[in-house]
Amino acid sequence: MEPSAPSVLVLDPEASESELADVVAAAAELLPGVRVTRGDAWAAVPLGDGVRPVDGRRFERLPSVRRVVQVSAPYRLASRELFGEGVGIEVPLCEDGAPEASVAVLGGRAPLGVIVSSRWAAASESRFQLLAPLLREAGCSIFHAGQIASATERGASAELTPDLLRRLRDVAHEHELALCVEVSDASQIPSAVQFADVLQVGSRNMQDFSLLREMGRTERPVLLRRGAGATVEEFLLAAEYVLLHGNGRVILCESGIRTFDALQKPRFEINAVPLIKHLSHLPLVADPSQTAPHAATVPAMARAAVAAGADGLVLEVGPEAVYDPGGVAIDIETTRRLLAELRPIARAVGRTFGTFAVERHALPPDAAAMLRLTERTLAQTIESITDVPPYLEVVSQWRLAPPVRWLSPPLSPDGEILARCTSYRTGSVRLSCNLSYVDLARIDPTLGALLEAKHLNLGQLFVDPRIEKLKFEFGTEETAAEIDEVFRRCFPGELDELSPYVWRRYQAAIGGVVTFLVIEALPVRVWDRLLDPESAMTVQEA
Amino acid sequence: MSRRLVEVPSSRVGVVVAGVAIGDGHPIRVIGGPCSVEGLEQFRETAVAVKAAGAVLLRGGAFKPRTSPYSFQGLGEQGLEIMREVADELGMGIVTEAMSAEEVPLVRRYADMVQIGARNMDNRSLLEAAADSDCPVLLKRGLTATVDEVLAAAEFIVVRGNDRVVICERGSRTFEPSTRNSVDIAAVPEIKLRSDLPVIVDPSHGTGRRDLVAPVALAAIAAGADGVIVEVHPQPEAALSDGSQSLEATKFPAFMSRVRAMALAVGRSV
Numbered sequence: 001m002e003p004s005a006p007s008v009l010v011l012d013p014e015a016s017e018s019e020l021a022d023v024v025a026a027a028a029e030l031l032p033g034v035r036v037t038r039g040d041a042w043a044a045v046p047l048g049d050g051v052r053p054v055d056g057r058r059f060e061r062l063p064s065v066r067r068v069v070q071v072s073a074p075y076r077l078a079s080r081e082l083f084g085e086g087v088g089i090e091v092p093l094c095e096d097g098a099p100e101a102s103v104a105v106l107g108g109r110a111p112l113g114v115i116v117s118s119r120w121a122a123a124s125e126s127r128f129q130l131l132a133p134l135l136r137e138a139g140c141s142i143f144h145a146g147q148i149a150s151a152t153e154r155g156a157s158a159e160l161t162p163d164l165l166r167r168l169r170d171v172a173h174e175h176e177l178a179l180c181v182e183v184s185d186a187s188q189i190p191s192a193v194q195f196a197d198v199l200q201v202g203s204r205n206m207q208d209f210s211l212l213r214e215m216g217r218t219e220r221p222v223l224l225r226r227g228a229g230a231t232v233e234e235f236l237l238a239a240e241y242v243l244l245h246g247n248g249r250v251i252l253c254e255s256g257i258r259t260f261d262a263l264q265k266p267r268f269e270i271n272a273v274p275l276i277k278h279l280s281h282l283p284l285v286a287d288p289s290q291t292a293p294h295a296a297t298v299p300a301m302a303r304a305a306v307a308a309g310a311d312g313l314v315l316e317v318g319p320e321a322v323y324d325p326g327g328v329a330i331d332i333e334t335t336r337r338l339l340a341e342l343r344p345i346a347r348a349v350g351r352t353f354g355t356f357a358v359e360r361h362a363l364p365p366d367a368a369a370m371l372r373l374t375e376r377t378l379a380q381t382i383e384s385i386t387d388v389p390p391y392l393e394v395v396s397q398w399r400l401a402p403p404v405r406w407l408s409p410p411l412s413p414d415g416e417i418l419a420r421c422t423s424y425r426t427g428s429v430r431l432s433c434n435l436s437y438v439d440l441a442r443i444d445p446t447l448g449a450l451l452e453a454k455h456l457n458l459g460q461l462f463v464d465p466r467i468e469k470l471k472f473e474f475g476t477e478e479t480a481a482e483i484d485e486v487f488r489r490c491f492p493g494e495l496d497e498l499s500p501y502v503w504r505r506y507q508a509a510i511g512g513v514v515t516f517l518v519i520e521a522l523p524v525r526v527w528d529r530l531l532d533p534e535s536a537m538t539v540q541e542a
Numbered sequence: 543m544s545r546r547l548v549e550v551p552s553s554r555v556g557v558v559v560a561g562v563a564i565g566d567g568h569p570i571r572v573i574g575g576p577c578s579v580e581g582l583e584q585f586r587e588t589a590v591a592v593k594a595a596g597a598v599l600l601r602g603g604a605f606k607p608r609t610s611p612y613s614f615q616g617l618g619e620q621g622l623e624i625m626r627e628v629a630d631e632l633g634m635g636i637v638t639e640a641m642s643a644e645e646v647p648l649v650r651r652y653a654d655m656v657q658i659g660a661r662n663m664d665n666r667s668l669l670e671a672a673a674d675s676d677c678p679v680l681l682k683r684g685l686t687a688t689v690d691e692v693l694a695a696a697e698f699i700v701v702r703g704n705d706r707v708v709i710c711e712r713g714s715r716t717f718e719p720s721t722r723n724s725v726d727i728a729a730v731p732e733i734k735l736r737s738d739l740p741v742i743v744d745p746s747h748g749t750g751r752r753d754l755v756a757p758v759a760l761a762a763i764a765a766g767a768d769g770v771i772v773e774v775h776p777q778p779e780a781a782l783s784d785g786s787q788s789l790e791a792t793k794f795p796a797f798m799s800r801v802r803a804m805a806l807a808v809g810r811s812v
Contacts, residue, residue, distance in 0.1 A: 231718050259716050259724070260686045267716070270727040271749050274757035275720060293689075293732050300731035300765040307764035307804055308757045344807035345764050348800075 006050040007070045008082055011036065011043040015064030023062055030054055037077050038219075039248030040090045040105075046076045046244065073279065075236045077243035078250070080281045086311070087281045089221055089249045091142060091178045094197050099219070103176050104141035106221075106251055106312055107283025112346055112353040113312030114339065115180060115223070115285060117144035120318040120329070122160065125167040130446055131317070131332070132175040134456075137463050138336045139353060143172050144200070144314065147182040148192050165195040180223060186214040193218055203227045203255050206238050216245020225253045225287070228266040232275055239282060252276060252284045253314060254305075256291035265291050268301055273308040284309075289316035295328040299338040306345050306353075319455055331455045333392070340389030367527035371504040371520065374472055378520050379459040382424055382431055385530060390424035390431055392457045395491065397421070399440075407437055410507055410514035415441025418452060421490040429526060433491055433498050437517040442510065458516065462508060470514075472506045483519060498523045556768075557706045557740055559678045560635025560654040562598045564708055564768050565740035570805040570812050571769035573637055573742070574794065575601035577784035578614060579621035586628045587776045591791040593632050595798040596812055599655070600625065600634050601771055605641045606783060607661050614782040622652035629654075637680055637771070643671035650675045660684050660712055660747075663695050673702035680771075682710045682744070689729050693737055708740045709733055710771060711762075713748030722750020722787065725758055730765040741766075746773040746787045755789055756797050760804045770801070 009023060020036055023045055027034050030048045037044050047068065048054035056068035073079045080086075088108025092099035106113040121131040122145045135143065145168050149161050160168070160181060172179045180198035183189055184205055192199055198221045205211055206227035215222045222242050226235045239250045254273060256266030268291035276284050288301035302313050315338075318329030330338070339353070346353040363385060364370045373381050382390045397420035403413050411417060418438040424431045436458055440448045450456040461467060477484060477500050488495055501521040508516035556565025564571050574592035579585045579602040589600050604621030606614065617624070622638065629636045635654035640646045641662060649656055655678040662668050663684035672679045679699055683692040696707050711730060713723030725748035733741050743762035745755045759770045775781045775788040789797055802812045 229717070232720055257716060257718065257724070259714060259726075261688050264688070267724065267726055268728050269716075269718070270725050270758060270761050271713075271721045271723075271754055272718070273761070274754050275751075278753060288728075291728065293728055294735075296735055297728050297731040301728050303764035303808070304727045304730075304761035308761035341808075345804070348803040348807040349760065 005048075005054075005070045005072075006076055007047045007054065007056050007068050008076050008079075009045045009047050009056075009059055009068055010066045010082060011045060012064045012066055013038065013041055013043040015043070019062075019064040023059070023064055026059065026062070034244075035246050037243050037246055037248045039087060042083070042087065042248065044077055044082065044248070073236070074233060075240040075280075077248070078236045078239045078280045078282055080279055083281045085281065086277065086283065089251060089283055091198060091221055093173050093176070093178055094193075094220070095173070096194075103178050106285065107281075108311075109351075110311070112139075112306060112310075112342060112351060113142065113283070113285065114138075114140040115142040115144050115312065115314040116140045116317050116335070117146065117289075117314060118317045118329070119146065122146050122168065125164070125171060127446070128168055128171050130444070130450075132171050132177060133464060134332055134336070134460060135317075136175045136177055137460070138339045140177065140339075142178045142180050142198060143168070144180040144182075145196075147184060147202075148188050148196075162191055162195065165191075169195045183211070183215075184208075186211050189214055189218060193220060196220070198223055198251075200253075201225065201242075206230055206235065209241055212238060212241035213245050216242040216247045218247060219249070220247075221249040221251055222247060223251045223253055223285075225255045226257070226272070228256060228258045230257070232272055232279065236276070236280055239280070250282050252280070252282050253287055254284060254310070255287040255314075264293065267291060268305075270304055270308055273305055273310050277309045283311040285312040285314055286310040287314035289314065289328055289330070292328050295330050295334075298328060298330050299334065299341070302338055303341060303345055306342050306351070307349060309349060319450060320453065332450070332460075333455055333457060336460060337389055337391065340383065363531055366531060367522040367524050368474065368476075368502045370522060370527065371474055371502060374469060374504075374506070377459045377462045378432060378434070379424060380463075386426060386431075390426055392459065393423045393425050394454050394457075395421040395423055397452070400437075407517065411437065411439040411517065412441050415439050418448065420451075422457070423491075430494070430497055430523065431526065432523075433487060433494075433501070433521045435486060435490055435519040439515045442513055442515040458508075458518065466510065467516075468509045468512075469506050470509060472504060474502070474504050476500070476502050483521075486519070487521065500524045557678050557708050559599060559637070559706075562635060564742070566734075566738075566768065568768065570763055570767075570801065570810050571599065571742070572597045572798065572801060572812065573599040573601050573769060573771040574774045576603075576775045576781065577746075577773045577788060578603045578606055578782050579617055579624050580782050581617075582624050582627070584776060585624050586631075588774050588791055589628045589632055589634070591776070591794055592774055593634060595795040596802070597772075597794075597798070598634070599637055600629055600632075601637045601657075601773070603783070604638055605645060605649070607639070607641055607659050608783065619648060622649065626652045640668065640672070643667040646671040646675050650677050654678070655680050655708075658682060658695075660687075663687055663692060666698060669695060669698040670702060673699040673704040676704065678706040678708065679704065680708050680710055680742075682712050683714070683726075683729070685714050685723070687714070689726075689732050689736075693733065696737070696739055708742055708768075709737075710742050710744055711748070711767075712744035720751075721754065723748050725749065725762070727761055727765050730762060730767050734766055740768040742769040742771055743767045744771045746771070746784065746789075750787045752778065752787055752789060755787065756800055759797070760800060763801065763804045763810075764808055766808070772797070 178197035182200040203225040286305035400417040556563040574597035606616035639657040640649040745758035778788040
């Protein structure tokens with residue numbers, strides 16, 4: 001052991017306070033003011049100032065010391081050498097400032113963590129009410145509300161007031177989402193800690209060392225963004241500031257660096273993802289939204305980050321794709337599809353992601369049997385078979401003005417009805433034809449607008465357990481002439497591709513009131529091939 | 543959003559190099575080989591290894607644009623002869639660099655695809671000579687070229703009637719000292735959005751570090767790249783150039799199996 005090599009004492013996290021106090025007292029002789037840094041299931045103290053010789057062996061004998069690790073990197077507590085692997089960080093929901101149930105683990109071997117920010121939703125509680133269940137269903141675990149209002153400045157409308165923050169927190173917690181806010185000044189920490197579960201240090205503040213020190217004194221997970229001009233080493237040394245002051249829960253966020261092209265936004269630095277994972281045990285998430293040249297490139301960048309080994313993502317989500325100097329937003333449907341696409345990518349790099357497991361061994365025998373899986377939405381059933389989330393194509397949609405006699409009952413006699421013809425597809429293959437009628441008078445107008453703007457689809461709504469599906473009917477092409485006729489009208493020229501088909505028809509009710517009528521049809525030939533266990537055909541080749 | 547700079551009507555066909563189609567709707571293509579051709583045995587050993595593991599085209603440098611004039615400059619025509627001999631033995635195509643317009647006819651005689659290196663992206667006479675060579679062109683993005691600039695360079699080739707251009711993102715210089723370059727992964731979907739030309743990524747030059755080659759290659763595939771070009775050497779520590787970023791030939795099969803898994807995850811094959 002090099003006598004003067006910087007090292008770290010990895011401690012027993014269960015050790016008693018007095019045992020830890022002994023270690024701290026001894027370590028403080030070499031590095032004054034040192035304290036125990038606590039992560040999840042680990043505790044550590046840096047040893048020595050890197051200048052004067054240290055005999056680490058003296059510490060190995062202390063009961064609370066598990067091992068003495070020599071560290072070659074300039075950062076010590078952040079170094080991967082401490083554990084030799086990535087270590088996860090739990091994100092608990094904090095009610096009235098006290099941590100309770102954990103909703104996610106970021107890093108280590110945990111499934112991917114997804115942090116969603118949304119300037120659109122953070123601006124009002126009712127918008128967030130709408131977004132929150134969709135986020136949770138899609139697999140997100142943390143909602144990033146933005147920057148907390150400064151204690152000293154007032155008036156900036158984009159900032160979060162304590163009142164709004166409290167309401168956002170309540171909605172987030174109701175849907176098991178943790179709430180994250182950005183803190184740009186140490187004076188904001190007390191109110192941030194009161195409402196938020198995760199605190200962010202933005203890229204502009206990455207080297208605000210007094211802020212970092214104060215962050216180290218809290219117990220909340222800290223999301224630390226890389227400065228646009230910071231090297232990886234400087235980034236990890238900034239994390240070390242937080243760690244050294246006691247808080248072992250630092251989540252790193254790669255959010256782009258400046259390059260020669262000053263007109264562009266900071267470059268999403270993909271190399272940094274595996275590099276940082278090689279150097280540090282801390283979780284690393286990547287933010288493609290802040291760096292994407294436009295919204296259309298966000299999904300590709302997000303997939304790349306996961307493929308490169310990121311532990312999670314930060315995504316800006318809005319009701320529609322928008323470009324904003326602060327980052328591009330992708331719409332909810334794109335987000336849902338992206339998160340579903342991440343599942344196979346995560347698996348390809350030995351990770352997992354997602355809330356519902358795909359059980360391939362329980363394949364239904366044929367298309368008719370698929371339709372009888374009424375507990376799942378059609379999209380979920382398709383995905384469980386093809387392993388690929390289907391893409392919903394809206395073939396056409398229109399409004400039916402009241403009264404629509406043949407739809408009422410069960411739909412209301414005097415409300416407008418949104419009718420839409422859709423198809424689930426994978427590449428060029430049509431996997432289903434669907435027809436739905438939505439009673440616009442009975443749903444939230446914002447929801448109706450999102451449906452009509454194609455930012456949302458019924459499959460997403462129908463995963464909500466409060467929506468009850470009833471009166472299922474099943475049939476084949478021959479058994480219901482009126483369905484065949486409707487399909488011929490709504491999918492002109494495409495029925496040959498669909499035929500022969502099997503169908504199901506059902507109603508969906510919110511609070512006992514029927515609000516949706518749905519007909520879904522599956523082409524038998526396509527599904528015979530896809531479900532054939534002997535067939536080597538993949539969906540792409542279909 | 544910018545207009546589409548490059549329109550190629552036959553995009554579904556992709557760019558065909560020695561019978562291997564690169565582009566949308568085609569499998570992920572892996573191009574492997576040493577940075578420099580150092581001799582027949584070295585090149586053959588590498589080529590056999592990369593072919594066995596699933597690479598479909600060979601790379602190798604005969605004319606080397608080295609930073610220092612004292613560094614190994616490549617074997618020149620002898621290197622081309624070696625590559626052609628081995629490629630014919632194995633039934634594969636070759637991608638190799640021409641450094642000047644005058645070199646293009648010579649390189650064309652031996653190679654299946656002419657590479658225009660990052661340092662030559664703005665070399666107009668070279669772009670035109672490559673265009674006139676009636677040979678597929680691998681155009682590497684310059685070290686400090688924007689996406690607009692590399693598309694404009696591609697346009698120089700396409701407007702002269704050669705639409706068989708593949709663009710290669712190979713990273714550019716930043717302030718970060720721990721990697722040689724920084725791969726601009728966002729450029730992959732951006733170029734795909736704005737052009738019909740196939741895009742591949744060079745994670746070897748893009749990182750300069752062997753340990754980062756595989757994760758960045760996987761990222762490229764996940765981002766939608768049509769292939770990757772990777773440096774492989776039987777003994778990287780003894781290589782005459784770019785040893786630190788070359789994969790060991792014996793580790794190449796493991797690399798390929800990761801590439802295969804990622805390709806499947808994004809609905810493509812290898």
